Every structure is written in C-alpha cells, then in structure tokens.
Amino acid sequence: MSLEAQASKIIDKIISEARRQADQILSQARNEVEKIKEEQRQKALRKIQMELEKYRKELEETNKRALIEARFKAKESWLKTRESLIDEAFKKARERIATFVKTPRYPKVLEELIEEASIAIGGGSLIVQLNDKDADLNIDLAKLAKRITRKLNVITALTLSDVKVKTIGGAIVSTSDGRIVYDNTFEARLHRKERDLRLTVAKKLWGES
C-alpha cells in the first residue's frame, strides 16, 4: 500500500470517528430535550389541573350561593304564606265572633265570661265593664253574683260600670279599687291564647305535629 493510500485510510478514520462522536453528542442532547419537554408537559398538566380545581371550586361556590338564596326565598315565601293562612283563620274567627255576639246564645256566654273573670279575681266587690251593645242586654248581674258567691264562698257583688269598653264582646271585670283587672273580652282571650292557638291552627290546617 502506498503512503498516500495509507494516509487516506487514517484520515477517513479520523473523520468518521468525529462524526460518530458528533452523533453521540446530538443523540444525548435529543434525549435531554425529550426529558425537558416531558417535564414541561407535566408542569403544564399540573398547572391546568390546579387552575381547573380553582375554577371548579369557584363554580361550586357560585352554585352553592345561588341555591342557598333560592332555598331561602322558597322557605321565606312558604313561611309568609303559612303565617298569612294562619292569620286568615284568626281573621275569619274574629268575623265569626262578631256574628256570634248577635245570636241568642251570646248573653249566656257573656255571663260565663263575667263569671270566669270574677272567679279568677276571687270574687268580692267587682266592677263589670261591657261594650255599649252588651250593656243593653240587661244581664242579671245580681243573680250572677249570687252564683259566684256560692261557688267561691266569698260574698260577691257585681256592678255594671258606666265606662264602656270598645270590644266585639266579653267583659272586663275588676275589683272596685281597680287593683285587680281581668280582661275577658274576646280580643283579650284571643291575645292570651294566640301563641298556643297558632300551633293548633297549623295542626288543623296541615296536620302538623
């Protein structure tokens, strides 16, 4: 082999070795690039997941608020309706009482109301206040007083007051010195019992327990 041919062979070897090394460098770099890209993909994925989680929570919170508001409005609306229906029952009951006081049975009931108040006070010298119309019913207060006296074993006198009360019906009974007053008008009876009666009415209207 000539010297020139031998030199060419060595030169080819030098160049091919350099190319092999270059390929190795580039191949290594490409592997690293892949690794970097994979890390970036993972990073991007985490970023998306975090953003979506944040957004999901925001949406949940918005929905939650909207539902609370809607439920509150529905509840509020029902409570208003419920209360207004109970009020309606009371209003109608008042109207019925206003009609009842015009019936022949009422004077007897008025006597009972006076008696109940007088017994509650404990008898004695008592003043009875009625409305204008009831004062004209000529309730026999003396007879009633005797009945109360018998029941309580306390001498009782009932005097009709000149002062008239504004009421649908019923009576206000007080001791003559005015220290004890028992308001047994229908309005007062309604007022005293309204709290319990509202529950009773609700039970009647909806069978609530």
Place this chain on the structure above:
Amino acid sequence: MSSLVESLERFRKAEEEAKRIIEEAKKEAERLKLEASTSEIDTSKQLEDEKAKLKQEAEKTLETELKRILQEEEKEQVLKKQAEQNMEKAIEAILSEIIPGGEKP
C-alpha cells in the same frame, strides 16, 4: 519527502475538520437544549376548553337543583289548597277556645 509533507498536511486538515464536526455538534446540542428549556407549552386553549366543560356541568347541576326547589314551591300550592280545605276546622278550633262552650255547642 514531498509526499510525506503532503500527508502530514492532510492529517492536520483532517484533525481540524474532525474538531469542527464535534464543535458544531456541541453547538447544535446546546442550541437544542436551550430552545427546549426556554419554550413553554401553551395551555390556554386546553384550559379554556376544560373550563367551558366545567361551567356547562355546573350550570346543569344548578338547573336541576333549582328545578327541585321549584317543585317544592309547587308543593306549597298543594299545602295552600289543603289549608283552604281545612280552614273551617281551624276556625272552629279557635272559636272553641275563645267562646266558652264553642260557637255551636
């Protein structure tokens, strides 16, 4: 003698070429790595799509729940009707407590 000198010159040039090939490969490798590390994946489109999906789902859920609440409001109408039917019983209950002996004994 002249052939030997020529051969040495060719070796020197070959060495230089080899060096250049390796240097260029190194430079290219650095460029690739730099390009990869400075580039960022654009997530905005994917994010917007996913957000739109979530929003749609949330709206659907809300709609269902609101429908359920509306159905409860319909129940309110039933209860109102029931109350109207039972109103007389309620009035009588009040009257029996307020009028001794009741309205109609």
